[in-house]
Amino acid sequence: MPIFEVFRQERKGQAFQHAGSLSAADSAFAEVYAREQYGRRGESVSLWLVPRVEIHEVDQFLDELERNYHRVDGYPLKAKLKEARERAAILASGKNG
Amino acid sequence: MVRKANSRTDLLLEIADDELILGWRNSEWTGIAPFLEEDVAFSSIAQNEIGHARALYELVAQELGTTADQLAFDRRPDDYRCAPLVELRRLEWARTIARHYLYETADAVRIEALKTSSDPGVAGLAAKIDREEIYHRMHAELWIDRLQASDDGRRRLEEAVHELWPYALGVLDDDLRLEWSRRVTARLGFTPDEARPVTRAEHTNELQELWDEMTMVRRGAPAGTSW
Numbered sequence: 598m599p600i601f602e603v604f605r606q607e608r609k610g611q612a613f614q615h616a617g618s619l620s621a622a623d624s625a626f627a628e629v630y631a632r633e634q635y636g637r638r639g640e641s642v643s644l645w646l647v648p649r650v651e652i653h654e655v656d657q658f659l660d661e662l663e664r665n666y667h668r669v670d671g672y673p674l675k676a677k678l679k680e681a682r683e684r685a686a687i688l689a690s691g692k693n694g
Numbered sequence: 695m696v697r698k699a700n701s702r703t704d705l706l707l708e709i710a711d712d713e714l715i716l717g718w719r720n721s722e723w724t725g726i727a728p729f730l731e732e733d734v735a736f737s738s739i740a741q742n743e744i745g746h747a748r749a750l751y752e753l754v755a756q757e758l759g760t761t762a763d764q765l766a767f768d769r770r771p772d773d774y775r776c777a778p779l780v781e782l783r784r785l786e787w788a789r790t791i792a793r794h795y796l797y798e799t800a801d802a803v804r805i806e807a808l809k810t811s812s813d814p815g816v817a818g819l820a821a822k823i824d825r826e827e828i829y830h831r832m833h834a835e836l837w838i839d840r841l842q843a844s845d846d847g848r849r850r851l852e853e854a855v856h857e858l859w860p861y862a863l864g865v866l867d868d869d870l871r872l873e874w875s876r877r878v879t880a881r882l883g884f885t886p887d888e889a890r891p892v893t894r895a896e897h898t899n900e901l902q903e904l905w906d907e908m909t910m911v912r913r914g915a916p917a918g919t920s921w
Contacts, residue, residue, distance in 0.1 A: 598729070619731050620729065620730070620731055621731060622840060625832075625836050626731075626836055626840075628832075629735055629829065629832060629833045629836065630731040630732075630734070630735050632829060633734055633735045633738045634731070634734055637738060
Protein backbone atom coordinates (compact mmCIF):
# COMPACT_ATOMS: atom_id res chain seq x y z
CA MET A 598 0.00 0.00 0.00
CA PRO A 599 1.35 3.46 -0.82
CA ILE A 600 2.66 5.60 2.02
CA PHE A 601 1.58 9.22 2.39
CA GLU A 602 3.51 11.81 4.37
CA VAL A 603 1.20 14.08 6.33
CA PHE A 604 1.93 17.73 7.02
CA ARG A 605 -0.37 19.74 9.19
CA GLN A 606 -1.03 23.41 9.77
CA GLU A 607 -2.06 24.36 13.26
CA ARG A 608 -3.31 27.86 12.50
CA LYS A 609 -3.98 29.75 9.30
CA GLY A 610 -0.83 31.44 8.04
CA GLN A 611 1.56 29.17 9.92
CA ALA A 612 4.06 26.90 8.21
CA PHE A 613 3.03 23.27 7.65
CA GLN A 614 4.95 20.82 9.78
CA HIS A 615 5.56 17.15 9.25
CA ALA A 616 3.07 15.23 11.42
CA GLY A 617 3.70 11.62 10.47
CA SER A 618 2.91 9.14 7.75
CA LEU A 619 0.17 6.66 6.92
CA SER A 620 -0.59 3.82 4.53
CA ALA A 621 -3.61 4.13 2.28
CA ALA A 622 -4.80 2.56 -0.96
CA ASP A 623 -5.07 5.96 -2.66
CA SER A 624 -5.32 9.66 -1.88
CA ALA A 625 -9.06 9.46 -1.17
CA PHE A 626 -8.51 6.84 1.55
CA ALA A 627 -5.49 8.82 2.74
CA GLU A 628 -7.78 11.81 3.27
CA VAL A 629 -10.22 9.78 5.36
CA TYR A 630 -7.43 8.32 7.49
CA ALA A 631 -5.61 11.65 7.87
CA ARG A 632 -8.81 13.37 9.00
CA GLU A 633 -9.21 10.77 11.73
CA GLN A 634 -5.58 10.79 12.83
CA TYR A 635 -4.65 14.45 12.52
CA GLY A 636 -7.88 16.42 12.29
CA ARG A 637 -10.65 15.17 14.50
CA ARG A 638 -9.56 16.93 17.68
CA GLY A 639 -9.35 20.34 16.05
CA GLU A 640 -5.54 20.17 16.09
CA SER A 641 -5.19 21.15 12.42
CA VAL A 642 -6.80 23.71 10.14
CA SER A 643 -5.30 22.17 7.02
CA LEU A 644 -3.39 19.06 5.97
CA TRP A 645 -1.05 18.26 3.10
CA LEU A 646 -0.92 14.64 1.99
CA VAL A 647 2.07 13.79 -0.12
CA PRO A 648 2.70 10.37 -1.65
CA ARG A 649 6.15 9.39 -0.36
CA VAL A 650 7.21 8.32 -3.87
CA GLU A 651 6.66 11.89 -5.06
CA ILE A 652 9.16 13.29 -2.60
CA HIS A 653 12.51 14.19 -4.14
CA GLU A 654 14.92 13.39 -1.39
CA VAL A 655 18.41 14.82 -1.20
CA ASP A 656 20.51 13.17 1.46
CA GLN A 657 24.16 13.31 0.43
CA PHE A 658 26.30 16.25 1.37
CA LEU A 659 29.97 15.75 0.51
CA ASP A 660 32.56 17.95 2.09
CA GLU A 661 35.73 16.15 1.05
CA LEU A 662 37.99 19.21 1.35
CA GLU A 663 36.46 20.39 4.60
CA ARG A 664 35.68 23.80 3.22
CA ASN A 665 34.11 24.87 6.43
CA TYR A 666 34.27 28.52 5.36
CA HIS A 667 31.09 27.69 3.36
CA ARG A 668 29.28 27.21 6.58
CA VAL A 669 27.91 29.87 8.85
CA ASP A 670 29.49 28.10 11.78
CA GLY A 671 32.87 28.05 9.95
CA TYR A 672 34.56 30.70 12.05
CA PRO A 673 34.72 29.97 15.75
CA LEU A 674 35.12 33.46 17.18
CA LYS A 675 34.91 32.72 20.85
CA ALA A 676 38.59 31.95 21.35
CA LYS A 677 39.71 34.82 19.12
CA LEU A 678 37.46 37.27 20.92
CA LYS A 679 38.81 36.13 24.26
CA GLU A 680 42.39 36.66 23.10
CA ALA A 681 41.52 40.08 21.71
CA ARG A 682 39.89 41.16 24.99
CA GLU A 683 42.90 40.00 26.93
CA ARG A 684 45.24 41.92 24.61
CA ALA A 685 43.09 44.99 24.92
CA ALA A 686 43.11 44.69 28.71
CA ILE A 687 46.89 44.44 28.80
CA LEU A 688 47.25 47.44 26.51
CA ALA A 689 44.84 49.46 28.61
CA SER A 690 46.58 48.61 31.89
CA GLY A 691 49.95 49.58 30.28
CA LYS A 692 48.59 53.04 29.37
CA ASN A 693 47.11 53.60 32.81
CA GLY A 694 50.28 52.55 34.54
CA MET B 695 -45.34 -3.59 7.12
CA VAL B 696 -42.85 -1.50 8.98
CA ARG B 697 -44.24 0.10 12.07
CA LYS B 698 -44.28 3.83 11.64
CA ALA B 699 -42.80 5.78 14.51
CA ASN B 700 -45.75 7.66 15.85
CA SER B 701 -44.12 10.31 17.92
CA ARG B 702 -40.99 12.39 18.11
CA THR B 703 -39.72 10.41 21.10
CA ASP B 704 -40.20 7.06 19.37
CA LEU B 705 -38.43 8.23 16.25
CA LEU B 706 -35.50 9.73 18.17
CA LEU B 707 -35.15 6.55 20.23
CA GLU B 708 -35.09 4.43 17.08
CA ILE B 709 -32.20 6.47 15.72
CA ALA B 710 -30.38 6.64 19.04
CA ASP B 711 -30.64 2.87 19.52
CA ASP B 712 -29.45 2.24 15.96
CA GLU B 713 -26.42 4.46 16.56
CA LEU B 714 -25.58 2.98 19.96
CA ILE B 715 -25.84 -0.64 18.86
CA LEU B 716 -24.03 -0.13 15.56
CA GLY B 717 -21.36 1.90 17.36
CA TRP B 718 -20.93 -1.04 19.71
CA ARG B 719 -20.73 -3.57 16.87
CA ASN B 720 -18.28 -1.47 14.87
CA SER B 721 -16.09 -1.03 17.94
CA GLU B 722 -15.59 -4.80 17.97
CA TRP B 723 -13.07 -4.21 15.18
CA THR B 724 -10.83 -2.12 17.40
CA GLY B 725 -7.43 -3.75 17.43
CA ILE B 726 -8.23 -6.33 14.75
CA ALA B 727 -9.23 -4.30 11.67
CA PRO B 728 -7.42 -5.22 8.42
CA PHE B 729 -4.67 -2.63 8.97
CA LEU B 730 -3.69 0.07 11.42
CA GLU B 731 -5.09 3.13 9.64
CA GLU B 732 -8.41 1.40 9.08
CA ASP B 733 -8.45 0.35 12.71
CA VAL B 734 -8.08 3.96 13.84
CA ALA B 735 -10.65 5.24 11.33
CA PHE B 736 -13.27 2.58 11.98
CA SER B 737 -12.89 2.88 15.75
CA SER B 738 -13.32 6.62 15.41
CA ILE B 739 -16.48 6.15 13.36
CA ALA B 740 -17.79 3.79 16.04
CA GLN B 741 -17.07 6.41 18.67
CA ASN B 742 -18.89 9.07 16.65
CA GLU B 743 -21.96 6.84 16.39
CA ILE B 744 -22.04 6.43 20.15
CA GLY B 745 -21.64 10.20 20.49
CA HIS B 746 -24.65 10.71 18.22
CA ALA B 747 -26.60 8.22 20.30
CA ARG B 748 -25.77 10.17 23.44
CA ALA B 749 -26.92 13.48 21.94
CA LEU B 750 -30.19 11.90 20.79
CA TYR B 751 -30.77 10.16 24.15
CA GLU B 752 -30.27 13.52 25.88
CA LEU B 753 -33.02 15.09 23.76
CA VAL B 754 -35.38 12.23 24.61
CA ALA B 755 -34.32 12.18 28.26
CA GLN B 756 -35.31 15.84 28.68
CA GLU B 757 -38.78 14.98 27.50
CA LEU B 758 -39.15 11.80 29.56
CA GLY B 759 -37.53 13.16 32.70
CA THR B 760 -34.73 10.59 32.72
CA THR B 761 -31.05 10.52 31.72
CA ALA B 762 -29.15 9.47 28.61
CA ASP B 763 -27.36 6.71 30.56
CA GLN B 764 -30.63 5.27 31.84
CA LEU B 765 -32.03 5.19 28.33
CA ALA B 766 -28.87 3.62 26.92
CA PHE B 767 -28.27 0.98 29.58
CA ASP B 768 -31.23 0.47 31.90
CA ARG B 769 -33.88 -0.74 29.47
CA ARG B 770 -34.49 -4.41 28.79
CA PRO B 771 -33.31 -5.71 25.38
CA ASP B 772 -36.91 -5.95 24.16
CA ASP B 773 -37.44 -2.27 24.85
CA TYR B 774 -34.73 -1.19 22.42
CA ARG B 775 -36.03 0.09 19.10
CA CYS B 776 -32.95 -0.55 16.97
CA ALA B 777 -33.24 -2.25 13.59
CA PRO B 778 -32.00 -5.87 13.54
CA LEU B 779 -29.49 -4.84 10.83
CA VAL B 780 -27.31 -3.17 13.47
CA GLU B 781 -27.63 -6.04 15.95
CA LEU B 782 -25.96 -8.69 13.80
CA ARG B 783 -22.49 -9.75 14.83
CA ARG B 784 -20.58 -10.09 11.59
CA LEU B 785 -16.85 -9.91 12.20
CA GLU B 786 -16.10 -10.35 8.54
CA TRP B 787 -14.89 -7.35 6.60
CA ALA B 788 -17.10 -7.57 3.47
CA ARG B 789 -20.22 -7.91 5.65
CA THR B 790 -19.05 -5.13 7.92
CA ILE B 791 -18.51 -2.81 4.97
CA ALA B 792 -21.80 -3.84 3.35
CA ARG B 793 -23.72 -3.12 6.55
CA HIS B 794 -21.78 0.10 7.13
CA TYR B 795 -22.72 1.32 3.65
CA LEU B 796 -26.36 0.14 3.73
CA TYR B 797 -26.84 1.73 7.15
CA GLU B 798 -25.01 5.00 6.45
CA THR B 799 -27.06 5.56 3.31
CA ALA B 800 -30.28 4.92 5.23
CA ASP B 801 -29.07 7.24 7.96
CA ALA B 802 -28.34 9.94 5.38
CA VAL B 803 -31.89 9.76 3.99
CA ARG B 804 -33.33 9.83 7.51
CA ILE B 805 -31.13 12.73 8.68
CA GLU B 806 -32.03 14.78 5.59
CA ALA B 807 -35.68 14.38 6.49
CA LEU B 808 -35.00 15.36 10.11
CA LYS B 809 -33.10 18.49 9.08
CA THR B 810 -36.37 19.89 7.75
CA SER B 811 -38.18 19.11 11.01
CA SER B 812 -40.33 21.92 12.43
CA ASP B 813 -38.80 21.14 15.84
CA PRO B 814 -35.68 23.36 16.07
CA GLY B 815 -34.00 21.05 18.61
CA VAL B 816 -34.32 18.07 16.29
CA ALA B 817 -33.42 19.98 13.11
CA GLY B 818 -30.36 21.51 14.78
CA LEU B 819 -29.07 18.22 16.11
CA ALA B 820 -29.70 16.53 12.74
CA ALA B 821 -27.60 19.18 10.99
CA LYS B 822 -24.82 18.73 13.54
CA ILE B 823 -24.85 14.94 13.21
CA ASP B 824 -24.90 15.19 9.43
CA ARG B 825 -21.67 17.18 9.40
CA GLU B 826 -19.90 14.18 10.95
CA GLU B 827 -21.82 11.61 8.94
CA ILE B 828 -20.42 13.09 5.72
CA TYR B 829 -17.09 11.43 6.58
CA HIS B 830 -18.73 8.15 7.51
CA ARG B 831 -20.44 8.07 4.13
CA MET B 832 -17.22 9.02 2.36
CA HIS B 833 -15.45 6.14 4.09
CA ALA B 834 -18.26 3.66 3.32
CA GLU B 835 -18.55 4.69 -0.33
CA LEU B 836 -14.79 4.51 -0.89
CA TRP B 837 -14.81 0.95 0.41
CA ILE B 838 -17.80 -0.05 -1.72
CA ASP B 839 -16.09 1.27 -4.85
CA ARG B 840 -12.83 -0.35 -3.82
CA LEU B 841 -14.40 -3.78 -3.28
CA GLN B 842 -16.15 -3.52 -6.62
CA ALA B 843 -12.89 -2.82 -8.41
CA SER B 844 -11.79 -6.48 -8.19
CA ASP B 845 -13.59 -9.74 -8.99
CA ASP B 846 -12.92 -11.18 -5.57
CA GLY B 847 -14.08 -8.00 -3.83
CA ARG B 848 -17.22 -7.77 -5.95
CA ARG B 849 -18.13 -11.40 -5.26
CA ARG B 850 -17.71 -10.96 -1.51
CA LEU B 851 -19.62 -7.70 -1.47
CA GLU B 852 -22.55 -9.10 -3.44
CA GLU B 853 -22.75 -12.11 -1.17
CA ALA B 854 -22.78 -9.85 1.89
CA VAL B 855 -25.39 -7.46 0.45
CA HIS B 856 -27.72 -10.32 -0.44
CA GLU B 857 -27.41 -11.73 3.05
CA LEU B 858 -28.07 -8.38 4.73
CA TRP B 859 -30.73 -7.08 2.34
CA PRO B 860 -33.88 -8.14 4.28
CA TYR B 861 -32.38 -6.55 7.42
CA ALA B 862 -31.41 -3.39 5.56
CA LEU B 863 -34.97 -3.03 4.27
CA GLY B 864 -36.11 -2.84 7.90
CA VAL B 865 -34.21 0.33 8.81
CA LEU B 866 -36.50 2.92 7.20
CA ASP B 867 -40.24 3.29 6.93
CA ASP B 868 -41.94 2.91 3.57
CA ASP B 869 -41.88 6.63 2.78
CA LEU B 870 -38.09 6.90 2.99
CA ARG B 871 -37.14 3.40 1.91
CA LEU B 872 -37.70 4.05 -1.78
CA GLU B 873 -35.18 6.89 -1.85
CA TRP B 874 -32.69 4.75 0.09
CA SER B 875 -33.06 1.83 -2.28
CA ARG B 876 -32.65 4.13 -5.30
CA ARG B 877 -29.33 5.47 -3.94
CA VAL B 878 -28.00 2.11 -2.84
CA THR B 879 -28.74 0.20 -6.02
CA ALA B 880 -27.30 3.03 -8.13
CA ARG B 881 -23.92 2.69 -6.44
CA LEU B 882 -23.95 -1.09 -6.11
CA GLY B 883 -24.98 -1.61 -9.72
CA PHE B 884 -27.29 -4.50 -8.83
CA THR B 885 -30.63 -4.90 -7.08
CA PRO B 886 -31.11 -7.79 -4.67
CA ASP B 887 -34.34 -9.77 -4.90
CA GLU B 888 -37.48 -8.50 -3.21
CA ALA B 889 -37.53 -9.62 0.39
CA ARG B 890 -39.67 -9.25 3.47
CA PRO B 891 -38.09 -6.55 5.65
CA VAL B 892 -36.87 -7.68 9.08
CA THR B 893 -38.48 -4.99 11.21
CA ARG B 894 -37.64 -3.29 14.46
CA ALA B 895 -40.19 -5.48 16.21
CA GLU B 896 -38.09 -8.60 15.51
CA HIS B 897 -35.01 -8.49 17.69
CA THR B 898 -32.31 -11.13 17.16
CA ASN B 899 -30.56 -13.21 19.83
CA GLU B 900 -27.47 -11.25 18.97
CA LEU B 901 -29.02 -8.17 20.62
CA GLN B 902 -29.47 -10.10 23.87
CA GLU B 903 -25.80 -11.15 23.81
CA LEU B 904 -24.65 -7.64 23.05
CA TRP B 905 -26.86 -6.20 25.80
CA ASP B 906 -25.50 -8.68 28.37
CA GLU B 907 -21.98 -7.51 27.61
CA MET B 908 -22.78 -3.82 27.18
CA THR B 909 -24.61 -3.47 30.48
CA MET B 910 -22.52 -5.92 32.51
CA VAL B 911 -20.48 -3.35 34.42
CA ARG B 912 -23.43 -1.06 35.05
CA ARG B 913 -25.61 -3.92 36.27
CA GLY B 914 -22.80 -5.21 38.47
CA ALA B 915 -22.23 -1.88 40.21
CA PRO B 916 -24.04 -1.23 43.50
CA ALA B 917 -27.20 0.84 43.26
CA GLY B 918 -26.54 4.56 43.50
CA THR B 919 -23.06 4.35 41.96
CA SER B 920 -22.29 7.60 40.19
CA TRP B 921 -20.12 7.45 37.11
